[in-house]
Amino acid sequence: MRYSTKLIGTTRLAGAALVLTMAAACGSPTSMANAPASGTESAPPSGSGSASASASTPVPPPGKPQFDPPQGAARVPDNRVDGAALPKTFPKEVYSDNGGTVLVVRAEEGGCGHALGEAVEQSAQKVVVDLSETKAQTGQMCTMDLRHPVISVALAAPLGERTVVLKRSAPR
Numbered sequence: 584m585r586y587s588t589k590l591i592g593t594t595r596l597a598g599a600a601l602v603l604t605m606a607a608a609c610g611s612p613t614s615m616a617n618a619p620a621s622g623t624e625s626a627p628p629s630g631s632g633s634a635s636a637s638a639s640t641p642v643p644p645p646g647k648p649q650f651d652p653p654q655g656a657a658r659v660p661d662n663r664v665d666g667a668a669l670p671k672t673f674p675k676e677v678y679s680d681n682g683g684t685v686l687v688v689r690a691e692e693g694g695c696g697h698a699l700g701e702a703v704e705q706s707a708q709k710v711v712v713d714l715s716e717t718k719a720q721t722g723q724m725c726t727m728d729l730r731h732p733v734i735s736v737a738l739a740a741p742l743g744e745r746t747v748v749l750k751r752s753a754p755r
Contacts (some may be wrong), residue, residue: 631668668750683741694725700734709746718754
């Protein structure tokens, strides 16, 4: 009986060590917020991008979503963002970068889809940004996760005091 007590105590100790190791791994500084949108891409370091409009402020390259706004991008005040056409749960974050000529918009994508954004109307009063997602290929297995990357949208002129109107269209 004494032998089995030692064996049980050793098993408990090994189990506790395993739990502590797993807990330490979960608390590592590597964050899923910087994970790539798909398993085939590598995630750029936070705030970096291959297309840089200015030497000090990198802009996310078109078609390559990131999960953090570029360093130095200024958040557009909520009172100048109209997201009424979006579902309640859809993020309504907009940033201005590169002297206001680039909008960095928090979008939504899931599974095999990738977020898309396009300035479909630009007037003296407002900029309308259409957010959509690529369609998943038929017959392809996709995860059922939801991501909120930031994507860049080029403007013809700096944003200035114009309102940003966000709308959502069907997947393309």
